[in-house]
Amino acid sequence: MADKKKSIALSINDLTVAYSSRPAIWDIDLDVPEGVLMAVVGPNGAGKSTLIKSVLNLVPRAAGTALFYGKPYEKARSLVGYVPQRGSVDWDFPTSVVDVVTMGLYGKLGWFRRPGRKERELALHALDQVGMADFAQRQISQLSGGQQQRTFLARALVQDAQIYFMDEPFAAVDAVTERAIVAILRELRERGKTVIVVHHDLQTVVDYFDWVTLMNVEVIAAGPTNDIYTPDNLRRTYGGRVAYLDNDHGVTALAGD
Amino acid sequence: MGHLSAEDRRVWLLIGAVMLMSVLFIPFSQAVLAIKYTYTVRIVALGGSILGIVSGVLGSFAVLRRESLMGDALSHAALPGVAIAFLLAGRELSVLLIGAGIASWIGVQFIRSVVSTTRIKQDTAMGIVLATWFAAGIALLAYIQARPDASQAGLDSFIFGQAAAIVERDVQLISGVGMLAFIVLGLFWKEFKLVTFDPEFAGANGFRVRFINTLLSTLIVVAIVLGLQLAGVILMVGMLIAPGIAARQWTQKLNQMVILSAVFGAFAGGVGAVLSAVDTDVPTGPMIIVVAFVIVMISLAFAPGRGLIWTWLQQRGDQRRFAAQITLRDLYRYAQAHGGTSHPVPEDILIGVGGSSAQLGLKQLERRGYVNAQAGKWVLTAQGAEAAANDAHNQQLWDAYRVYGDELDLPLINEDRQRSIDEVLSDEAVVRLEHQLERGMR
Numbered sequence: 001m002a003d004k005k006k007s008i009a010l011s012i013n014d015l016t017v018a019y020s021s022r023p024a025i026w027d028i029d030l031d032v033p034e035g036v037l038m039a040v041v042g043p044n045g046a047g048k049s050t051l052i053k054s055v056l057n058l059v060p061r062a063a064g065t066a067l068f069y070g071k072p073y074e075k076a077r078s079l080v081g082y083v084p085q086r087g088s089v090d091w092d093f094p095t096s097v098v099d100v101v102t103m104g105l106y107g108k109l110g111w112f113r114r115p116g117r118k119e120r121e122l123a124l125h126a127l128d129q130v131g132m133a134d135f136a137q138r139q140i141s142q143l144s145g146g147q148q149q150r151t152f153l154a155r156a157l158v159q160d161a162q163i164y165f166m167d168e169p170f171a172a173v174d175a176v177t178e179r180a181i182v183a184i185l186r187e188l189r190e191r192g193k194t195v196i197v198v199h200h201d202l203q204t205v206v207d208y209f210d211w212v213t214l215m216n217v218e219v220i221a222a223g224p225t226n227d228i229y230t231p232d233n234l235r236r237t238y239g240g241r242v243a244y245l246d247n248d249h250g251v252t253a254l255a256g257d
Numbered sequence: 258m259g260h261l262s263a264e265d266r267r268v269w270l271l272i273g274a275v276m277l278m279s280v281l282f283i284p285f286s287q288a289v290l291a292i293k294y295t296y297t298v299r300i301v302a303l304g305g306s307i308l309g310i311v312s313g314v315l316g317s318f319a320v321l322r323r324e325s326l327m328g329d330a331l332s333h334a335a336l337p338g339v340a341i342a343f344l345l346a347g348r349e350l351s352v353l354l355i356g357a358g359i360a361s362w363i364g365v366q367f368i369r370s371v372v373s374t375t376r377i378k379q380d381t382a383m384g385i386v387l388a389t390w391f392a393a394g395i396a397l398l399a400y401i402q403a404r405p406d407a408s409q410a411g412l413d414s415f416i417f418g419q420a421a422a423i424v425e426r427d428v429q430l431i432s433g434v435g436m437l438a439f440i441v442l443g444l445f446w447k448e449f450k451l452v453t454f455d456p457e458f459a460g461a462n463g464f465r466v467r468f469i470n471t472l473l474s475t476l477i478v479v480a481i482v483l484g485l486q487l488a489g490v491i492l493m494v495g496m497l498i499a500p501g502i503a504a505r506q507w508t509q510k511l512n513q514m515v516i517l518s519a520v521f522g523a524f525a526g527g528v529g530a531v532l533s534a535v536d537t538d539v540p541t542g543p544m545i546i547v548v549a550f551v552i553v554m555i556s557l558a559f560a561p562g563r564g565l566i567w568t569w570l571q572q573r574g575d576q577r578r579f580a581a582q583i584t585l586r587d588l589y590r591y592a593q594a595h596g597g598t599s600h601p602v603p604e605d606i607l608i609g610v611g612g613s614s615a616q617l618g619l620k621q622l623e624r625r626g627y628v629n630a631q632a633g634k635w636v637l638t639a640q641g642a643e644a645a646a647n648d649a650h651n652q653q654l655w656d657a658y659r660v661y662g663d664e665l666d667l668p669l670i671n672e673d674r675q676r677s678i679d680e681v682l683s684d685e686a687v688v689r690l691e692h693q694l695e696r697g698m699r
Contacts, residue, residue, distance in 0.1 A: 131669045
């Protein structure tokens with residue numbers, strides 16, 4: 001990562017969001033270089049999801065800006081893909097898997113235009129990428145948690161974005177799904193995409209991500225995982241109630257009581 | 258459209274059947290109930306069906322957005338609008354309805370802004386609006402009725418609805434406005450679907466979620482207002498949500514749900530109106546609601562996949578199937594461990610292991626000809642032994658799939674171990690798994 005000329009995919013300046021006068025995130029300054037797989041790590045209530053939502057204009061900002069390749073979000077929407085938390089929707093909604101994936105293309109279609117054959121083919125292709133081709137016609141109410149997550153991932157892939165935001169894609173999925181998601185993340189990185197992931201499993205940060213942001217309302221540290229993911233920084237993020245072990249792979253944290 | 262799945266066919270068949278029943282109800286009511294299709298009956302029935310279509314279609318979205326109670330708050334909130342419109346502009350139906358719509362619409366916006374700016378939750382905000390707006394409406398109506406003005410007569414029929422007052426022009430109004438609402442729905446179909454399913458994703462994709470939400474609530478207000486004269490502010494919520502609830506039971510696709518809901522709404526509106534003509538004392542609005550909820554009850558009971566009876570039958574079937582499978586395995590394992598598949602197994606042992614489900618299982622197995630009883634013991638027939646061996650092999654293949662599926666690059670399938678694996682995987686894939694089994698499991 002010595003190449004300093006690498007372009008900045010996402011640049012956040014002085015970003016602050018407050019919920020009823022208490023700051024959820026405070027004065028965030030963050031530059032994310034193009035082509036990294038970045039984990040956003042921090043304790044519950046640290047504002048990780050809020051960071052993503054405010055960057056995507058889903059919650060009002062008290063202050064600050066977020067620029068995507070130098071452009072504000074209104075002008076950069078087609079560059080951005082989004083995977084919300086799986087629990088944020090009603091999976092009993094009457095629709096099929098391929099339909100949900102097609103929703104990833106609604107934004108490009110714009111007002112009034114309906115998805116057609118081309119959109120459907122793109123959706124089927126994305127489902128194939130996440131190993132869900134056989135599930136295209138399935139009703140979404142019949143999916144397991146892992147399959148729901150893959151469906152959401154396919155919907156983001158079909159957006160064909162430059163920067164992806166994923167809110168806890170690894171939450172409560174089984175090992176097979178986790179492996180499949182990691183494979184997709186790596187493929188995205190190989191294609192030069194930037195992926196920003198809210199992540200909770202401290203054990204896998206080093207294996208999965210080459211870039212990391214540690215935050216607890218404020219940014220504690222951000223940069224290449226090897227430099228940033230240290231016991232000291234973790235302690236500054238989580239406080240003293242977490243025990244850390246150094247092992248061959250770097251740092252492992254064990255949550256204490 | 259391509260080919261239709263069995264499920265799609267079933268839904269379209271049901272849609273056709275309900276339409277046919279609606280039409281056949283006319284001669285039926287003439288012959289059996291001795292209904293005379295006078296001008297009034299015709300107009301009220303027509304108005305009822307058209308209103309049923311409009312509220313069925315738009316109400317589907319209220320149901321999916323979990324805003325059924327919002328519908329109730331909104332219809333109650335319409336009452337002061339009727340009164341104020343009367344005071345300002347006199348007794349003209351379209352004017353009264355516009356007043357109703359405005360009051361109701363202000364009610365929604367009030368609820369939404371209370372929810373988004375305070376810590377008050379939606380149910381509480383709806384309770385506030387429902388009670389306050391309705392109370393204001395009742396007070397204003399009482400004030401109007403105390404005035405020496407003959408034209409106010411019957412204004413209180415908006416509380417419970419009065420179908421007999423409907424004339425041809427009213428039906429034209431309902432049809433015209435309903436058509437406009439459908440055009441808007443058609444134009445914004447994709448947006449409404451997205452915002453109802455996943456508003457956050459819609460927002461991130463640049464859709465103006467607030468605008469789309471407001472538009473959709475406005476359409477729902479339109480449906481409510483159109484029905485006020487017939488069903489009244491108190492009962493209108495039933496017309497709005499009943500067709501949608503019933504339709505949701507039968508289908509898993511949004512477009513089918515909306516169409517089915519329209520058909521159910523038309524049936525309830527038409528049939529309820531005609532039934533109320535049996536006797537002059539039967540009020541139309543409540544009768545329509547009763548018919549609509551009969552449809553809901555039937556749907557909750559019988560709809561395949563979701564209905565109570567369907568679920569009960571399936572659970573009973575599963576129970577028997579699983580009991581048979583488990584008992585067969587126990588029998589097979591015990592017999593093999595004691596000298597071979599034809600070795601008799603004492604019933605006590607099977608019951609001791611499996612309890613009452615073993616009894617159920619044995620009954621099933623005997624019926625299939627898999628086992629024979631011999632003096633308190635059970636013996637596998639040749640057929641039974643083969644079935645047990647096949648089952649054991651099938652489970653081994655499933656085990657192999659779980660362990661080696663990735664390695665052998667087999668497609669991702671649902672692990673449904675009750676099914677034979679060769680139904681779900683290609684022959685070639687099964688052969689590869691067999692191969693793996695011969696080489697031995699890890």
